[in-house]
Amino acid sequence: xxxxxxxxxxxxxxxxxxxxxxxxxxxxxxxxxxxxxxxxxxxxxxxxxxxxxxxxxxxxxxxxxxxxxxxxxxxxxxxxxxxxxxxxxxxxxxxxxxxxxxxxxxxxxxxxxxxxxxxxxxxxxxxxxxxxxxxxxxxxxxxxxxxxxxxxxxxxxxxxxxxxxxxxxxxxxxxxxxxxxxxxxxxxxxxxxxxxxxxxxxxxxxxxxxxxxxxxxxxxxxxxxxxxxxxxxxxxxxxxxxxxxxxxxxxxxxxxxxxxxxxxxxxxxxxxxxxxxxxxxxxxxxxxxxxxxxxxxxxxxxxxxxxxxxxxxxxxxxxxxxxxxxxxxxxxxxxxxxxxxxxxxxxxxxxxxxxxxxxxxxxxxxxxxxxxxxxxxxxxxxxxxxxxxxxxxxxxxxxxxxxxxxxxxxxxxxxxxxxxxxxxxxxxxxxxxxxxxxxxxxxxxxxxxxxxxxxxxxxxxxxxxxxxxxxxxxxxxxxxxxxxxxxxxxxxxxxxxxxx
Amino acid sequence: xxxxxxxxxxxxxxxxxxxxxxxxxxxxxxxxxxxxxxxxxxxxxxxxxxxxxxxxxxxxxxxxxxxxxxxxxxxxxxxxxxxxxxxxxxxxxxxxx
Numbered sequence: 001x002x003x004x005x006x007x008x009x010x011x012x013x014x015x016x017x018x019x020x021x022x023x024x025x026x027x028x029x030x031x032x033x034x035x036x037x038x039x040x041x042x043x044x045x046x047x048x049x050x051x052x053x054x055x056x057x058x059x060x061x062x063x064x065x066x067x068x069x070x071x072x073x074x075x076x077x078x079x080x081x082x083x084x085x086x087x088x089x090x091x092x093x094x095x096x097x098x099x100x101x102x103x104x105x106x107x108x109x110x111x112x113x114x115x116x117x118x119x120x121x122x123x124x125x126x127x128x129x130x131x132x133x134x135x136x137x138x139x140x141x142x143x144x145x146x147x148x149x150x151x152x153x154x155x156x157x158x159x160x161x162x163x164x165x166x167x168x169x170x171x172x173x174x175x176x177x178x179x180x181x182x183x184x185x186x187x188x189x190x191x192x193x194x195x196x197x198x199x200x201x202x203x204x205x206x207x208x209x210x211x212x213x214x215x216x217x218x219x220x221x222x223x224x225x226x227x228x229x230x231x232x233x234x235x236x237x238x239x240x241x242x243x244x245x246x247x248x249x250x251x252x253x254x255x256x257x258x259x260x261x262x263x264x265x266x267x268x269x270x271x272x273x274x275x276x277x278x279x280x281x282x283x284x285x286x287x288x289x290x291x292x293x294x295x296x297x298x299x300x301x302x303x304x305x306x307x308x309x310x311x312x313x314x315x316x317x318x319x320x321x322x323x324x325x326x327x328x329x330x331x332x333x334x335x336x337x338x339x340x341x342x343x344x345x346x347x348x349x350x351x352x353x354x355x356x357x358x359x360x361x362x363x364x365x366x367x368x369x370x371x372x373x374x375x376x377x378x379x380x381x382x383x384x385x386x387x388x389x390x391x392x393x394x395x396x397x398x399x400x401x402x403x404x405x406x407x408x409x410x411x412x413x414x415x416x417x418x419x420x421x422x423x424x425x426x427x428x429x430x431x432x433x434x435x436x437x438x439x440x441x442x443x444x445x446x447x448x449x450x451x452x453x454x455x456x457x458x459x460x461x462x463x464x465x466x467x468x469x470x471x472x473x474x475x476x477x478x479x480x481x482x483x484x485x486x487x488x489x490x491x492x493x494x495x496x497x498x499x500x
Numbered sequence: 501x502x503x504x505x506x507x508x509x510x511x512x513x514x515x516x517x518x519x520x521x522x523x524x525x526x527x528x529x530x531x532x533x534x535x536x537x538x539x540x541x542x543x544x545x546x547x548x549x550x551x552x553x554x555x556x557x558x559x560x561x562x563x564x565x566x567x568x569x570x571x572x573x574x575x576x577x578x579x580x581x582x583x584x585x586x587x588x589x590x591x592x593x594x595x596x597x
Binding site: 253332356362374 | 507592
């Protein structure tokens with residue numbers, strides 16, 4: 001059993017396809033592993049089913065079979081395909097993706113008991129490639145958070161130290177993969193929600209270019225920033241999943257796909273490649289241990305033949321400010337749909353409609369979601385729109401231009417993923433701004449819409465913990481995923497900390 | 501910086517009802533966050549084009565072929581109060597009978 005769980009997704013899929021291991025055996029080994037979850041990583045798990053047969057409204061009613069991708073709600077339940085690049089592989093899904101007949105809460109009380117009538121395109125792509133839904137993972141409510149402490153269903157624990165956070169918002173997905181509860185997981189990243197938890201849990205997390213993967217069925221937080229991506233044990237698996245997930249989707253008009261698709265990376269050196277280190281990193285607030293790992297990783301890049309070049313990202317320091325205007329502004333609009341009318345919680349009474357809205361939303365949303373709705377509504381309100389929202393959009397332009405300028409000289413931009421290692425539960429819950437600062441290195445790429453990957457760079461000690469993972473972030477120009485994955489693959493081979 | 505009155509005004513716009521303690525906490529937290537965000541207000545960005553979206557979007561049209569829509573019983577399956585093929589809500593008027 002343990003041997004089966006040691007395989008990467010690519011290894012397992014190859015062995016299943018070759019008939020060396022049985023898909024049933026592999027699937028049940030992972031379901032058994034997932035059942036031992038003591039990290040609160042899962043909100044729902046596939047207990048028995050070989051094929052998912054949801055009885056989604058309890059009456060035997062089901063959405064009619066659709067015409068594949070061409071219908072507004074896709075086809076019936078995500079029954080896994082018999083064959084495909086992921087045949088027989090179970091994958092954990094962040095609870096922000098709709099899954100027909102399977103509870104989908106986005107970590108919120110307001111969606112408790114909700115069973116979506118259709119499945120997200122990203123999940124359908126996985127199941128069409130033969131993957132099974134292993135479970136739905138815990139997350140910060142509506143993906144708002146950097147510690148997973150904003151879930152209505154309790155925090156997720158970091159498998160490296162259960163007194164610490166796994167990062168967020170995709171904390172359940174990261175902890176599931178790092179804790180041996182899933183071979184791979186799907187997450188979403190709006191300002192760092194894949195990369196930061198991947199870093200804090202010591203695994204690989206990839207945020208693709210905005211538009212690479214369909215957002216259909218991904219419950220919206222900030223629509224101009226949200227992008228889905230994989231959590232995996234190594235870079236090869238990230239490439240495998242991205243290859244399956246990417247593509248233009250008629251149900252998401254902002255999806256573009258990646259021209260030429262994605263191949264598994266094979267590069268073993270970095271010669272001829274230039275890596276840009278932002279000069280602003282020198283004065284950034286950074287844990288000493290994180291800085292040490294970053295510098296050691298930079299030295300490894302040089303050993304592999306890569307060239308290190310100093311670049312400037314002068315507007316990146318304003319990324320947090322711009323992000324925490326733009327993302328809440330979009331969220332305040334997106335979350336207007338949770339009003340107690342069509343689905344989810346209703347706190348009704350005999351009052352009037354407005355009172356029903358207010359009571360429902362006040363009971364259904366947690367503190368951080370309320371804070372962001374308020375912040376976004378304020379930034380969009382009369383008299384403040386230009387000063388906050390308009391100005392933030394201009395900063396966004398400047399940040400994207402900074403990257404354009406850098407990429408004229410270098411192939412990649414590298415930074416630490418997170419300024420610190422995993423912090424203790426409760427350490428930042430009373431200080432929203434300190435929590436937001438976790439996203440300092442990840443937000444600029446989100447605002448620019450470019451791809452970035454976090455790979456395990458090494459380990460650092462913290463007070464009360466001798467060994468906590470440190471992430472290393474590599475960013476590339478838009479749709480430069482193949483090159484990014486090749487470089488990350490070459491680097492992870494010499495770092496030797498992936499799958500540790 | 502953000503006072504009680506402003507919090508209550510924004511809460512009304514947001515369709516949120518906050519109790520006294522929440523109003524107090526929210527005023528402090530929003531002031532702290534906006535205090536940081538205020539740094540971008542002093543940047544000289546005259547003439548810079550705002551970015552609302554990073555992908556160069558073209559208008560997307562689909563073929564004019566009919567789709568089978570979600571049937572009413574499916575659309576209503578999650579409704580807190582389905583009624584006769586519709587979503588029932590409280591009266592939008594204060595004084596309705």
